[in-house]
Amino acid sequence: MAKLGDWLEPHPHGIYVRPADAWIDPSIPQPRALVTHGHADHARGGHGAVWATPETLAIMDTRYGEQAGHPVAYRESVRLGEVEASFVPAGHVLGSAQILLEHRGERIVVSGDYKRRADPTCAPFEPIACDVFITEATFGLPVFRHPETGDEIDKLIARLHANPDRCVLVGAYALGKAQRVIAELRARGHEAPIYIHGALQRLCDLYAEHGVRLGELIPVAGVAKAAMAGHVVMCPPSALNDRWSRRLPDPITAMASGWMRVRQRARQKLVELPLIMSDHADWDELTDTIEEIAPREVWVTHGREDALIHWCEMRQIKARALALIGFEDEDD
Ligand SMILES: [Zn+2]
Ligand SMILES: [Zn+2]
Numbered sequence: 001m002a003k004l005g006d007w008l009e010p011h012p013h014g015i016y017v018r019p020a021d022a023w024i025d026p027s028i029p030q031p032r033a034l035v036t037h038g039h040a041d042h043a044r045g046g047h048g049a050v051w052a053t054p055e056t057l058a059i060m061d062t063r064y065g066e067q068a069g070h071p072v073a074y075r076e077s078v079r080l081g082e083v084e085a086s087f088v089p090a091g092h093v094l095g096s097a098q099i100l101l102e103h104r105g106e107r108i109v110v111s112g113d114y115k116r117r118a119d120p121t122c123a124p125f126e127p128i129a130c131d132v133f134i135t136e137a138t139f140g141l142p143v144f145r146h147p148e149t150g151d152e153i154d155k156l157i158a159r160l161h162a163n164p165d166r167c168v169l170v171g172a173y174a175l176g177k178a179q180r181v182i183a184e185l186r187a188r189g190h191e192a193p194i195y196i197h198g199a200l201q202r203l204c205d206l207y208a209e210h211g212v213r214l215g216e217l218i219p220v221a222g223v224a225k226a227a228m229a230g231h232v233v234m235c236p237p238s239a240l241n242d243r244w245s246r247r248l249p250d251p252i253t254a255m256a257s258g259w260m261r262v263r264q265r266a267r268q269k270l271v272e273l274p275l276i277m278s279d280h281a282d283w284d285e286l287t288d289t290i291e292e293i294a295p296r297e298v299w300v301t302h303g304r305e306d307a308l309i310h311w312c313e314m315r316q317i318k319a320r321a322l323a324l325i326g327f328e329d330e331d332d
Helices: 054-064 149-162 177-187 198-209 243-247 263-268 283-293 305-314
Strands: 008-011 014-017 022-024 032-034 049-052 069-071 077-080 083-089 097-103 106-110 132-137 168-171 194-196 217-219 232-235 252-256 273-275 297-303 318-321
Touching: 049 054, 054 069, 054 198, 132 283, 132 305, 149 168, 149 177, 149 252, 149 273, 177 194, 177 198, 177 232, 177 252, 194 198, 198 217, 198 232, 283 305, 297 305, 305 318
Parallel strands: 022 032, 032 049, 049 069, 106 132, 132 297, 168 232, 168 252, 194 217, 194 232, 252 273, 297 318
Antiparallel strands: 008 014, 014 022, 077 083, 083 097, 097 106
């Protein structure tokens, strides 16, 4: 009897789906690519043809120029060779999808990156029954438990109000995290204009065009220093300690990232106000999801694989690590 899922070939630079003659999230250009979401470690430019959600294709067009894209909306499916492929919300960033592959009576789900908590900028993760669940494990250790997002946003607002002569400069990745911080601020009633670094403009525009409510965003360039006192300013993490920030009124440096849980990382980046906000599942979300889906096998990709594999084995679920390279997420 054939081995479960042996029609999938994990390679260091992506997963090859043999009966579809296509790659999932390949890190080098391939003739046919299925892409889970727009982060750079999953979506590269230069493929011959790309199957992805319309939102992911729009993000790729923005970053790499027009793609030879085949849009597949959530819950639609597409036939590729002998494989039926469907895209299901992953709750990670706008347009992010798990890819369900059906072949030979077997169902395999490639999660891409995912999280389970509410995010006002994207459709929530949907658990789907499958034989093999291929999961990420970015925060695959029991010490990783993300706090409530609302509490982190409240900390940010409190610091802002306590310092009317200064601004709070929030470093956040340009795709996903920046828009989520803004949308969460709006959801908690913060309606004042938010100032943004130029590098965030195009993706914020794209989110707004897709119906995500970001409110009034003003480019920092050309605004007088004093006008930004008492306001939130958003920038990519690379600009946090950059000369660029000298144009801001005495900024309080904040950063929104799951890694802010690790004190050392916050200190390295000279972050005064660490905001623990992740677009990845934490340990409880990972294990709860596996329990809920109850797959026959779990394959673990980028991150800390060992603890999750051990957790599965303790519960008689077959588990293995896939040695994919190049997945150092830009998003957390
Ligand atoms: Zn990602
Ligand atoms: Zn990733």
